[in-house]
Amino acid sequence: MRPPEMRRLDSRQPDFDSAVEALTAWEESLDADVNATVTGVIADIRARGDAALVEYTERFDRRTLAGAAELEVPAGRLQQALDSIGVAQREALETAALRVRSYHEHQRQDSWDYRDSQGNRLGQQITPLERAGIYVPGGKASYPSSVLMNAIPAKVAGVGEIIMVVPAPDGELNDLVLAAAAIAGVDRVFTIGGAQAVAALAYGTERVPPVDKIVGPGNIYVATAKRQVFGRVGIDMIAGPSEILVICDGSTDPDWVAMDLFSQAEHDENAQSILLCPDAAYLDRVQESIDRLLPTMERAEIIRASLTGRGAMILTRDLAEAVAINNRLAPEHLELSVADPDALLPTVRNAGAIFMGAYTTESLGDYCAGPNHVLPTSRTARFSSPLGVYDFQKRSSVIHCSPEGVQELGKVASVLARGEQLTAHARSAEMRLDESGSSS
């Protein structure tokens, strides 16, 4: 097998900016046919509920169902799956769940309030969502780790009920996924998928209760359906291909770096692995490691396609410039594989998750370090955050004016409301003022 040549860029080359732009360009495909199909499926689920849900599930997942009741996984089945998996797997899932829970508990927000100098009370009341829906893909992309990462933040937030949907193509379910659901504390599981599952969660059917927010990854139909139901329910971000950006100072074993690039590339051919280093000779050494290690990999073909199609090694002037390029690309994962990562950390502005030092390989974060592995992709780390407890809590402003405290506020509101020609606003404030008659 011919080793893959990763694209080489140099930050000093005259067309560097446009080369980086071309390298990282990714447009979410908005397929008009998919869009129309999804619109139809959602309308059908809204109109016919369970009957439509059963029909779509029979057709797309090649199943024969006696009725909608069969779409729900019996509660005992989760515990049964947990008992059936190997001890090593079970212990690993339980350790991961414990660590993920512990990290996310740091994200919990509390209500607060204070009094202003006039005695008015101002605050923010935090409440959890009542019901959340978690989409888990079926088949090969059905990852137990994703069940933990999506369900545990909801649980920590105090969500009342967690509904998981996972398609069962040909009736098959992954025991590890069900075991993870048991460990994470998922309340109910339905074996449905695709746009029909998203529609059922958003609008509810006789059998499936409507939720307040839908999270979790899925194919183009699922992503399109989430986009369409956004507003009726909350959604998490629409995920693009997975990305890693590794910044090296040349001190990390090149084999380690090669394997870290592989671990992103093995996800799929569109995944993106980028290495930045101010030392050209080190880039050569990593390329040698790639050449030697690639033939030993089980997913060699996918890795090769990803590295040659979307990967790159970039020679930078120094580490500071490497961080500046990172901030522009805002990757999902950033490895600071350098001797002193703390020197760089404060200058990192945009990244979903930051892995510090040579020992902190990204896959630790995927499974068990504690932080979430659902991270912003496609440069959305410029404005969005990892999935977290805050995605399952919401805030209500609280204002309590005393009869005395309203006096100054009422006058200010009156002036501003009249400036906007909103007279009822002005008068509702003026009525509360001492000098007004109470029915002015």
Next chain:
Amino acid sequence: MRPPEMRRLDSRQPDFDSAVEALTAWEESLDADVNATVTGVIADIRARGDAALVEYTERFDRRTLAGAAELEVPAGRLQQALDSIGVAQREALETAALRVRSYHEHQRQDSWDYRDSQGNRLGQQITPLERAGIYVPGGKASYPSSVLMNAIPAKVAGVGEIIMVVPAPDGELNDLVLAAAAIAGVDRVFTIGGAQAVAALAYGTERVPPVDKIVGPGNIYVATAKRQVFGRVGIDMIAGPSEILVICDGSTDPDWVAMDLFSQAEHDENAQSILLCPDAAYLDRVQESIDRLLPTMERAEIIRASLTGRGAMILTRDLAEAVAINNRLAPEHLELSVADPDALLPTVRNAGAIFMGAYTTESLGDYCAGPNHVLPTSRTARFSSPLGVYDFQKRSSVIHCSPEGVQELGKVASVLARGEQLTAHARSAEMRLDESGSSS
């Protein structure tokens, strides 16, 4: 003028659930023509930049422009506007800005980290967005208070640059809006609007810098454009009609309550005002106040249309049931116009903002109490929050494993990665373990 009869419902009536459902049903109109127009405008701005932006602005805002430079408001113009408005207006805007800033400073989040028992460091780094865009409608809906409410949270978050866009139909600009921009610390202002302004902010043109997030209200073209650029940039919620739900125990002057209902209804005919009370005689008294006060209102026709079309008075069994109905409707604004609002507050789950007690009329929150007036509408308070500092900050997970600390984590990651058939993930973790050769 015939007084409006507000719809009366009784929580004991057999069809109450479906009556409430019908009352509050609101589907965002997804107009296929608007959608196609907006898609075209966005593509055009991306392809032709400033040239297209000038053309659209000339056409839609009836202006004649020498070039794109004319679209930017000179910096001195903001200060000039501030100097030109009346003293009362200026002082009111400044007091409001001070109070809004003070409240939002409580929302600022700080980075944190901790060490686990194995010496690994886990944390969350908070950074502000680099550049935010604020859309301000032109003409009659051009509200200075909205400038404060959108810009100040961004400023408190530490956003590097705040870009405001506001259309200037026939070249006209509202001095109060420009003055508010000066007070709030807006960095640059462009007189553009519609889908073309949203596209320019999302993708940038030669003159308009691309932003990371776009917030602020707009018409159907603006809302549709925001939905389309979502993912390229962050957006706030798509706002529906404004709503108030007032819960009374019968102790508040009925004139006050009538005026509070008016202040929501005067926004537009689709605004929704709902009153809940366990005392039928009190509902009659509020209706009498409405009948008497309505003819005195400047926007009487709009108020009448809103109250008769979408308003309602609901007789409930008790206050607890009133809160339960509130939680189901998840209104933008909730007034607890009762003697002991603190007794009810902990049971309120879903509301954008909660106004406690008879003196706390909603318009105080619209202008100057401190909390934001950009609030979730159309039942989205079930899963979303007022606009806040958190909308302009984002989080990056931080993981730093020591050579010792990686030992347990690496083994767990290895087991789970192999369970998911992701061998490169497993090997990248295994390489860091003591028992492995560094190049295994």
